[in-house]
Amino acid sequence: xxxxxxxxxxxxxxxxxxxxxxxxxxxxxxxxxxxxxxxxxxxxxxxxxxxxxxxxxxxxxxxxxxxxxxxxxxxxxxxxxxxxxxxxxxxxxxxxxxxxxxxxxxxxxxxxxxxxxxxxxxxxxxxxxxxxxxxxxxxxxxxxxxxxxxxxxxxxxxxxxxxxxxxxxxxxxxxxxxxxxxxxxxxxxxxxxxxxxxxxxxxxxxxxxxxx
Amino acid sequence: xxxxxxxxxxxxxxxxxxxxxxxxxxxxxxxxxxxxxxxxxxxxxxxxxxxxxxxxxxxxxxxxxxxxxxxxxxxxxxxxxxxxxxxxxxxxxxxxxxxxxxxxxxxxxxxxxxxxxxxxxxxxxxxxxxxxxxxxxxxxxxxxxxxxxxxxxxxxxxxxxxxxxxxxxxxxxxxxxxxxxxxxxxxxxxxxxxxxxxxxxxxxxxxxxxxx
Amino acid sequence: xxxxxxxxxxxxxxxxxxxxxxxxxxxxxxxxxxxxxxxxxxxxxxxxxxxxxxxxxxxxxxxxxxxxxxxxxxxxxxxxxxxxxxxxxxxxxxxxxxxxxxxxxxxxxxxxxxxxxxxxxxxxxxxxxxxxxxxxxxxxxxxxxxxxxxxxxxxxxxxxxxxxxxxxxxxxxxxxxxxxxxxxxxxxxxxxxxxxxxxxxxxxxxxxxxxx
Amino acid sequence: xxxxxxxxxxxxxxxxxxxxxxxxxxxxxxxxxxxxxxxxxxxxxxxxxxxxxxxxxxxxxxxxxxxxxxxxxxxxxxxxxxxxxxxxxxxxxxxxxxxxxxxxxxxxxxxxxxxxxxxxxxxxxxxxxxxxxxxxxxxxxxxxxxxxxxxxxxxxxxxxxxxxxxxxxxxxxxxxxxxxxxxxxxxxxxxxxxxxxxxxxxxxxxxxxxxx
DNA sequence: AATGAATGAGTTTTCATTCAT
DNA sequence: CATGAATGAAAACTCATTCAT
Numbered sequence: 001x002x003x004x005x006x007x008x009x010x011x012x013x014x015x016x017x018x019x020x021x022x023x024x025x026x027x028x029x030x031x032x033x034x035x036x037x038x039x040x041x042x043x044x045x046x047x048x049x050x051x052x053x054x055x056x057x058x059x060x061x062x063x064x065x066x067x068x069x070x071x072x073x074x075x076x077x078x079x080x081x082x083x084x085x086x087x088x089x090x091x092x093x094x095x096x097x098x099x100x101x102x103x104x105x106x107x108x109x110x111x112x113x114x115x116x117x118x119x120x121x122x123x124x125x126x127x128x129x130x131x132x133x134x135x136x137x138x139x140x141x142x143x144x145x146x147x148x149x150x151x152x153x154x155x156x157x158x159x160x161x162x163x164x165x166x167x168x169x170x171x172x173x174x175x176x177x178x179x180x181x182x183x184x185x186x187x188x189x190x191x192x193x194x195x196x197x198x199x200x201x202x203x204x205x206x207x208x209x210x211x212x
Numbered sequence: 213x214x215x216x217x218x219x220x221x222x223x224x225x226x227x228x229x230x231x232x233x234x235x236x237x238x239x240x241x242x243x244x245x246x247x248x249x250x251x252x253x254x255x256x257x258x259x260x261x262x263x264x265x266x267x268x269x270x271x272x273x274x275x276x277x278x279x280x281x282x283x284x285x286x287x288x289x290x291x292x293x294x295x296x297x298x299x300x301x302x303x304x305x306x307x308x309x310x311x312x313x314x315x316x317x318x319x320x321x322x323x324x325x326x327x328x329x330x331x332x333x334x335x336x337x338x339x340x341x342x343x344x345x346x347x348x349x350x351x352x353x354x355x356x357x358x359x360x361x362x363x364x365x366x367x368x369x370x371x372x373x374x375x376x377x378x379x380x381x382x383x384x385x386x387x388x389x390x391x392x393x394x395x396x397x398x399x400x401x402x403x404x405x406x407x408x409x410x411x412x413x414x415x416x417x418x419x420x421x422x423x424x
Numbered sequence: 425x426x427x428x429x430x431x432x433x434x435x436x437x438x439x440x441x442x443x444x445x446x447x448x449x450x451x452x453x454x455x456x457x458x459x460x461x462x463x464x465x466x467x468x469x470x471x472x473x474x475x476x477x478x479x480x481x482x483x484x485x486x487x488x489x490x491x492x493x494x495x496x497x498x499x500x501x502x503x504x505x506x507x508x509x510x511x512x513x514x515x516x517x518x519x520x521x522x523x524x525x526x527x528x529x530x531x532x533x534x535x536x537x538x539x540x541x542x543x544x545x546x547x548x549x550x551x552x553x554x555x556x557x558x559x560x561x562x563x564x565x566x567x568x569x570x571x572x573x574x575x576x577x578x579x580x581x582x583x584x585x586x587x588x589x590x591x592x593x594x595x596x597x598x599x600x601x602x603x604x605x606x607x608x609x610x611x612x613x614x615x616x617x618x619x620x621x622x623x624x625x626x627x628x629x630x631x632x633x634x635x636x
Numbered sequence: 637x638x639x640x641x642x643x644x645x646x647x648x649x650x651x652x653x654x655x656x657x658x659x660x661x662x663x664x665x666x667x668x669x670x671x672x673x674x675x676x677x678x679x680x681x682x683x684x685x686x687x688x689x690x691x692x693x694x695x696x697x698x699x700x701x702x703x704x705x706x707x708x709x710x711x712x713x714x715x716x717x718x719x720x721x722x723x724x725x726x727x728x729x730x731x732x733x734x735x736x737x738x739x740x741x742x743x744x745x746x747x748x749x750x751x752x753x754x755x756x757x758x759x760x761x762x763x764x765x766x767x768x769x770x771x772x773x774x775x776x777x778x779x780x781x782x783x784x785x786x787x788x789x790x791x792x793x794x795x796x797x798x799x800x801x802x803x804x805x806x807x808x809x810x811x812x813x814x815x816x817x818x819x820x821x822x823x824x825x826x827x828x829x830x831x832x833x834x835x836x837x838x839x840x841x842x843x844x845x846x847x848x
Numbered sequence: 849a850a851t852g853a854a855t856g857a858g859t860t861t862t863c864a865t866t867c868a869t
Numbered sequence: 870c871a872t873g874a875a876t877g878a879a880a881a882c883t884c885a886t887t888c889a890t
Contacts, residue, residue, distance in 0.1 A: 042255075068881065172389070449874070
């Protein structure tokens, strides 16, 4: 399974070109930034706070990242990239039965939203704070995830596995339900990630009108 | 039908005592604030921008509202209050059949999210920016709306109208789907509010396992 | 004679549109800015220092001027505009004899450099710190002053009043000599402004090869 | 002819004791510094930019120079020293006729201003940014150049070769005219350095009232 | 001879807020 | 009702400089 540390969060203008350095400083900053951005949103977060939580000075932050925006955009991109990768890999491991494929992508989505709650929270609410260039790349990544969902549903309808008059609405409903998980999920709660995934698989199959 | 102007958005400290004034100034400010808060979020919005869009001076804003927080909280409360009221009134007008009641509350929700897109966007993302006192009142209002949904679903399950192993999950999925509407809804799109409501009613009934 | 106070130094973005306000604040800032910019140059001057010398807070400065650059550019433009105006008016008051005209423009120039030493110092050294838009307007103003000199000299040569093989070089030498005055002029020194002007008139006439 | 590399630009605290090293690093830094200081002035120049243009790291700069000020002061001193040396040597090669001597020093000055445009630009505008100790040494060097001019003119007047009521003014005008050359000189222009020198010799002789 | 990582003081600018009028 | 003038705190970011390696 794809994990956060596979992707680079330090490749902005401040330190570009060379191989990704992974000193303690850089990582600590990324971790701190993720948390605080998730808690308070882009504008609610001051880079002073990020540096402080990372145990570094403000200026050290600027050694690793060329601006607040670049730091933020790096986080967002890493997160969405990882999510899309997780979906891709989940779909690669299963056949072409739409039911199985829907199961796989919903499981991957729930899993990601639960295990990477912080980034998911950010990604859900803060896209508008990306400057145009970054925003566009993000939008494309998002669109590709959406397409994965839509293609599966459309194919299921075509094959008669799903009975569904408004497949776009069905897709939106499923994605919205999954994406909302980080807003309420409590790791101490009654359902663990696996159980939760099965519940959302069931909901998704109902939404697309699959007779079980 | 409940409308925004029925509720008070000007009851802060700034203008205490006298009867609620409803001049152009106050309203223009509320409208401007709603728009800009929705566009840029709480911290991304400056009180100067609001005053400018309302065509007033900064000081005029302070005549009508005692602080940025109070202006913001007023907006949020108005919005959620209106929504809860809309749900209440929709439910009051229908019998006690859970299917009918679920239909009614989903219709009311979709209708509200479509017609009051701006506030809905704010309400969905910006609660964390409310100071504790305001946040709590909001949370209570939200909880009461959630309870309306949950009660209907639970009752439907009890009566055998809904077949649903995890009613709380079902409720979350339905609410999440409806609440996401403002993120993508396009007034020029293929489905008008009424048609959209029916689609989401259908989705909701599937989620709760109602045999149609 | 044109004086500084005739021109507006407060018409930037911060407070544009309305009639020029001339509260104490705005003037104090302009005066302070002139002095400190002259002493330390554009980059060597912090707007904190300007505000402090004006007896205002940093934020008050931003009420009057939208940025350091705009404040600086305003000063520069005022100064060069005034100078050009002084030359124009001096030339308007004398006939078309090139000798008289050269006398007039040199007198006006020396006079301006002596009486407005501070701005002259800035104008001489700090144009490169103007952002392109401002720089261009300044360059045009300067060019118009240069043209005044050049036209007079060329006309003198044509009429045989001046004997001068390289009129452009002559013009540059005259202007350079006059413009250097603020660098060494001491108000307590042996020559007052009027006497100084006559000395530079004599030098200028020699440079252009006028037989006296 | 005296060239820049004859003079020491690396004698600060950073590399004390050992013989002056003249590796590529040190030279690249001096060249870069000269250019950028000339373009943007002392305060407008960041030590980072200098290192970058020299293709070195910031820390490498600190190996060669103990501080920004020392690097800057070194440049200035080198430049003025070279200029004074150039004047001295030009005067040593000619007799004691004031006319010849004025010719020689004007030629040397124009030559220097044209060939070392960059340093001349700095020297003309940035003395005020030197800290007192450095400033004083520079002032003395400058004064010695000024004295060379003044002595020649005074002697010419005494001998009746020059007819000149205000010799100090004449000297200032001549120096100002020469010093302004870097501000407008275009190497691609109509007059090469030698031709230009002759033009300024002619101007200087006119200023001091020499009958040709 | 040179570098990467870090810092503290400083920069310009924006913010919510106040108050006399 | 409304404004113009002002403020203090904090924002993002840059700077010259240091130090272990």
